[in-house]
Amino acid sequence: MENNAQAALSDGATGNGRFTALLNATGISPTGLTMIIILLVLPFIPPFNQEHILRWLVSAALLGAQAIAFDFTTGYINVVNFGFAAFLGVGAYTSGLLAVNLGLSPWVGIFVGAIPAALIGFLTGLLTLRLRGIFAAVMAWFVGLALLGLTRNLVDLTRGPMGLSTPTLLNTSSNRPYFYIILAMMLITYIVLRKIIGSRYGLAFRAIGQNMDAARASGINPTYYRVFNFTVQCLFAGWLGGFYAHYFGILTPQLMLTARTVEVLAIAYIGGRGSLWGGAAVAFPFIFLIEALRSNLTELPGLHLVIYGLLLVLVMIFYPGGFAAFYKRAVAWVKGLRDR
Amino acid sequence: MLEVKNLNAGYGFLQVLWDVSLKIEKGEFIALVGPNGAGKSTTLKSIAGLVTPKSGDILFKGEAIGGTPANLTCRMGISFVSESLNLFTNMSIYENLLLGAYTIEDKQEQLDTIDFVFNLFPRLKSRRNQLAGTLSGGERKMLAIARGIMSKPSLLMVDEPSLGLAPKLTLNVFDALETLRQGGMTILLVEQNVNTTLHITDRGYVLEQGQIVLEGPSKELLENDHVKKAFLGI
Amino acid sequence: MKDEALLKEPFPVVFRRWMTSAGGITILLTIVVAIIAAIDAGPFIIVNTVVTGGMWALLSLGLSLVFGVMNIPNFAHGEFFLIGSLTAYFTFNPLRLYLKENPSPFLSAIAPLLGIFLAFFVGALLGVILEKLIFSPLRKRSRDQWVMNSFLLTVGISVVIINSVQLTWGANFKGIPNYWNVDPLDFLGVNLSVDRLAAFLLAVVTLIVFWYFMRRTQTGRAVRAVAQDETGALMVGINLNYILSLTMALSAGLAAMAGASLLFIFPAYPTAGLKPLYVAWYVVILVGLGNVSAAVVGGFIVALLQTLTSFYVGTGWEDVIPTAVIIIMLIFKPSGLFGSEVKGIQER
Numbered sequence: 001m002e003n004n005a006q007a008a009l010s011d012g013a014t015g016n017g018r019f020t021a022l023l024n025a026t027g028i029s030p031t032g033l034t035m036i037i038i039l040l041v042l043p044f045i046p047p048f049n050q051e052h053i054l055r056w057l058v059s060a061a062l063l064g065a066q067a068i069a070f071d072f073t074t075g076y077i078n079v080v081n082f083g084f085a086a087f088l089g090v091g092a093y094t095s096g097l098l099a100v101n102l103g104l105s106p107w108v109g110i111f112v113g114a115i116p117a118a119l120i121g122f123l124t125g126l127l128t129l130r131l132r133g134i135f136a137a138v139m140a141w142f143v144g145l146a147l148l149g150l151t152r153n154l155v156d157l158t159r160g161p162m163g164l165s166t167p168t169l170l171n172t173s174s175n176r177p178y179f180y181i182i183l184a185m186m187l188i189t190y191i192v193l194r195k196i197i198g199s200r201y202g203l204a205f206r207a208i209g210q211n212m213d214a215a216r217a218s219g220i221n222p223t224y225y226r227v228f229n230f231t232v233q234c235l236f237a238g239w240l241g242g243f244y245a246h247y248f249g250i251l252t253p254q255l256m257l258t259a260r261t262v263e264v265l266a267i268a269y270i271g272g273r274g275s276l277w278g279g280a281a282v283a284f285p286f287i288f289l290i291e292a293l294r295s296n297l298t299e300l301p302g303l304h305l306v307i308y309g310l311l312l313v314l315v316m317i318f319y320p321g322g323f324a325a326f327y328k329r330a331v332a333w334v335k336g337l338r339d340r
Numbered sequence: 341m342l343e344v345k346n347l348n349a350g351y352g353f354l355q356v357l358w359d360v361s362l363k364i365e366k367g368e369f370i371a372l373v374g375p376n377g378a379g380k381s382t383t384l385k386s387i388a389g390l391v392t393p394k395s396g397d398i399l400f401k402g403e404a405i406g407g408t409p410a411n412l413t414c415r416m417g418i419s420f421v422s423e424s425l426n427l428f429t430n431m432s433i434y435e436n437l438l439l440g441a442y443t444i445e446d447k448q449e450q451l452d453t454i455d456f457v458f459n460l461f462p463r464l465k466s467r468r469n470q471l472a473g474t475l476s477g478g479e480r481k482m483l484a485i486a487r488g489i490m491s492k493p494s495l496l497m498v499d500e501p502s503l504g505l506a507p508k509l510t511l512n513v514f515d516a517l518e519t520l521r522q523g524g525m526t527i528l529l530v531e532q533n534v535n536t537t538l539h540i541t542d543r544g545y546v547l548e549q550g551q552i553v554l555e556g557p558s559k560e561l562l563e564n565d566h567v568k569k570a571f572l573g574i
Numbered sequence: 575m576k577d578e579a580l581l582k583e584p585f586p587v588v589f590r591r592w593m594t595s596a597g598g599i600t601i602l603l604t605i606v607v608a609i610i611a612a613i614d615a616g617p618f619i620i621v622n623t624v625v626t627g628g629m630w631a632l633l634s635l636g637l638s639l640v641f642g643v644m645n646i647p648n649f650a651h652g653e654f655f656l657i658g659s660l661t662a663y664f665t666f667n668p669l670r671l672y673l674k675e676n677p678s679p680f681l682s683a684i685a686p687l688l689g690i691f692l693a694f695f696v697g698a699l700l701g702v703i704l705e706k707l708i709f710s711p712l713r714k715r716s717r718d719q720w721v722m723n724s725f726l727l728t729v730g731i732s733v734v735i736i737n738s739v740q741l742t743w744g745a746n747f748k749g750i751p752n753y754w755n756v757d758p759l760d761f762l763g764v765n766l767s768v769d770r771l772a773a774f775l776l777a778v779v780t781l782i783v784f785w786y787f788m789r790r791t792q793t794g795r796a797v798r799a800v801a802q803d804e805t806g807a808l809m810v811g812i813n814l815n816y817i818l819s820l821t822m823a824l825s826a827g828l829a830a831m832a833g834a835s836l837l838f839i840f841p842a843y844p845t846a847g848l849k850p851l852y853v854a855w856y857v858v859i860l861v862g863l864g865n866v867s868a869a870v871v872g873g874f875i876v877a878l879l880q881t882l883t884s885f886y887v888g889t890g891w892e893d894v895i896p897t898a899v900i901i902i903m904l905i906f907k908p909s910g911l912f913g914s915e916v917k918g919i920q921e922r
């Protein structure tokens with residue numbers, strides 16, 4: 001990762017063609033690259049080098065990665081996975097339980113945990129995605145609630161609300177290495193999903209998202225692509241859940257609450273639907289704002305959620321493109337000024 | 341009664357009507373004919389308030405109604421029977437008719453009008469409890485027209501009643517329109533079935549590619565060379 | 575000729591058609607299961623089912639109505655329930671304390687109803703405000719992907735309401751011991767509290783009034799007309815904005831009323847609306863999206879399912895078992911047990 005960044009620093013300035021091609025292949029814009037570089041050095045710059053702020057950075061990157069995966073489905077095939085947090089929970093618990101009971105290395109468990117999440121996602125999708133989108137949303141929610149109920153009730157296995165202690169990925173109390181891990185996971189999520197969007201699958205997604213009938217008429221099988229998309233989203237949710245399990249070191253059923261899904265959903269939308277990167281971009285300032293609110297206004301619990309909700313409503317009504325659209329407009333405006 | 345002046349209208353960026361003008365006096369039976377896609381339905385929708393005009397005036401009883409929403413034009417006395425009928429398919433014939441009289445407050449008046457339309461279309465009377473969605477094509481057309489006159493309109497606009505109907509049923513529908521007209525109703529009829537239409541109407545307008553190309557008494561239009569060539573296949 | 579008796583279809587015809595449909599079979603099966611369970615476990619099964627069932631019916635009916643008429647999948651529906659229970663709490667509790675000091679049998683008898691009816695109006699008002707402030711602007715801006723956009727809006731609204739309630743009144747439980755402080759009645763060997771009986775009767779009366787409104791008044795017909803064909807509704811002179819506001823008001827009012835009526839079982843606290851929301855959605859998917867009358871029946875079916883689950887399987891499982899049931903249903907009859915009245919469940 002850092003090598004890459006150094007390469008960026010030296011080559012980017014001279015405009016090396018091969019490097020530009022590489023950037024294009026990853027789907028990261030020059031501005032995006034700049035942001036990534038800033039994020040890479042941020043943990044060493046005060047005040048960001050303090051542990052509690054590093055923790056915020058980790059949360060932000062985790063939330064951003066989730067928002068990217070979330071937008072892959074809502075932004076392209078117009079299906080809301082309202083049980084998203086539960087799929088993340090499946091990955092987290094699978095990986096955690098394998099580590100606790102079978103001694104599987106968390107580094108492997110993270111990947112193994114993604115499989116059941118994807119499988120449940122696949123089955124849910126198969127069942128509902130031939131119907132209107134709202135069925136998938138509601139059923140994913142029900143499945144999520146059932147999974148939450150299971151983790152709460154199977155106390156022998158999951159220890160229920162008492163919480164499951166899981167081994168951490170690293171043997172360190174510092175948050176900095178975790179930040180680099182989750183940042184890398186966020187970038188991988190972005191690059192892989194961007195690749196899919198750029199392929200003929202992405203074309204099919206968009207066709208389905210815009211006009212189901214027209215897509216069908218041009219020989220696309222909407223159910224196939226919708227199930228594929230949904231499964232991939234759940235796969236990534238499970239994978240990110242693995243990180244969750246082995247970063248926090250404790251799992252409670254709380255992590256599967258609908259409120260968690262709502263948080264991801266709000267960030268993805270405020271970031272800009274159908275942009276993929278928007279959610280990741282706003283996750284950082286948001287987490288900082290909210291953590292600052294939370295620590296300064298402890299007597300007002302829930303205020304940050306009111307802000308989430310209000311912003312979601314306002315964005316939906318008045319600025320449906322979210323931050324991504326705003327950014328695009330701003331860039332066009334600046335270009336207009338320059339060219340004048 | 342109705343005057344349309346230089347109407348321009350369309351859907352989004354697509355302009356369909358170009359400077360369309362027409363005039364209808366009280367009690368007249370007017371035909372609006374033209375080929376498929378000419379903009380006949382769009383004209384009716386603009387008058388009914390389902391399409392907002394880009395420019396031009398629509399005057400109804402001297403009042404400008406361009407852009408007035410459909411529920412208000414209905415209250416002013418314009419009734420529109422659309423091509424797709426827009427029936428309430430999960431309601432019975434009777435309920436559809438009652439809703440047709442939504443703008444009429446007086447209960448007795450509603451029931452009297454239902455009597456009137458049942459006399460006009462006895463077929464509907466015998467099936468009054470059947471759901472509209474389960475009716476045959478001809479029955480649906482009758483119901484749509486019946487519902488259209490339930491609000492006691494001063495202007496009735498009917499869009500292609502003959503579309504998809506067997507000739508015999510078409511005649512039934514036309515007969516009913518004829519009866520209504522004799523009762524003093526003003527009717528604007530859109531049809532592709534040009535021959536029959538021009539035989540029963542007083543005056544006609546020919547619309548092609550969004551523009552009025554011909555107008556005049558129906559009898560004269562029947563003799564017109566262009567009409568003969570384009571629509572009557574003579 | 576000139577009377578509305580015309581509207582009625584002969585009863586045997588309706589009945590036969592019903593009993594052979596999936597819906598009819600479901601109802602029959604539900605009754606049979608309820609009776610067997612009642613014999614096995616005791617009549618309280620039926621009493622519990624019927625009491626909560628009535629309120630679930632009010633709740634699901636409102637959710638279904640808003641989906642059918644406005645095409646909004648409302649995820650803030652539970653918050654109307656919450657607002658209802660809060661209203662009842664803040665109306666009834668001071669009254670209760672006052673009556674402790676100044677006993678008055680008459681006031682004691684009607685004080686609960688006061689709270690419940692006030693809840694209906696507060697809920698309805700909130701519904702209208704949401705329609706005017708939020709849904710109407712979105713409708714004017716764009717109707718593209720309306721279902722998903724409005725769904726997300728309701729999610730936002732729900733978050734705002736839940737947390738505003740928490741900010742304002744804190745997270746503690748606001749409940750009452752009972753509405754009517756009298757000895758329970760003995761009914762089939764079951765102790766039936768007056769509160770429960772009242773909740774049931776209230777639900778039944780409300781359902782009858784609602785049914786009459788929807789079927790026999792022009793305004794009710796107009797609501798159904800908008801659900802079936804919006805353009806057609808405009809063409810016959812129906813004021814769409816008025817009907818949409820009215821629908822939202824009714825839906826929210828009924829949910830609030832359910833919340834208020836059940837205050838003695840479900841105290842008010844910020845996330846009190848989640849469970850009712852889940853139930854209402856469950857019912858609506860189970861019986862068929864947008865099918866309003868089936869939602870009423872569904873309320874009772876789900877109440878039975880819940881009662882049975884918590885008695886035979888144990889509490890804590892009531893989210894798991896119903897989900898399994900609905901998955902089976904979706905495999906075999908995705909349009910819902912009673913079929914759907916919405917323009918189709920397949921994605922267009």
Ligand SMILES: Nc1ncnc2c1ncn2[C@@H]1O[C@H](COP(=O)(O)OP(=O)(O)O)[C@@H](O)[C@H]1O
Nearest residue numbers: 351354356374375376377378379380381382383
């Ligand atoms: N709802 C609509 N959206 C976009 N274009 C439309 C719509 N309805 C009609 N059109 C277009 O407007 C033109 C005129 O249509 P219409 O008025 O229905 O013609 P007519 O009734 O004479 O057959 C056609 O080219 C048609 O494709």
Ligand SMILES: [Mg+2]
Nearest residue numbers: 380381423500
């Ligand atoms: Mg037409």
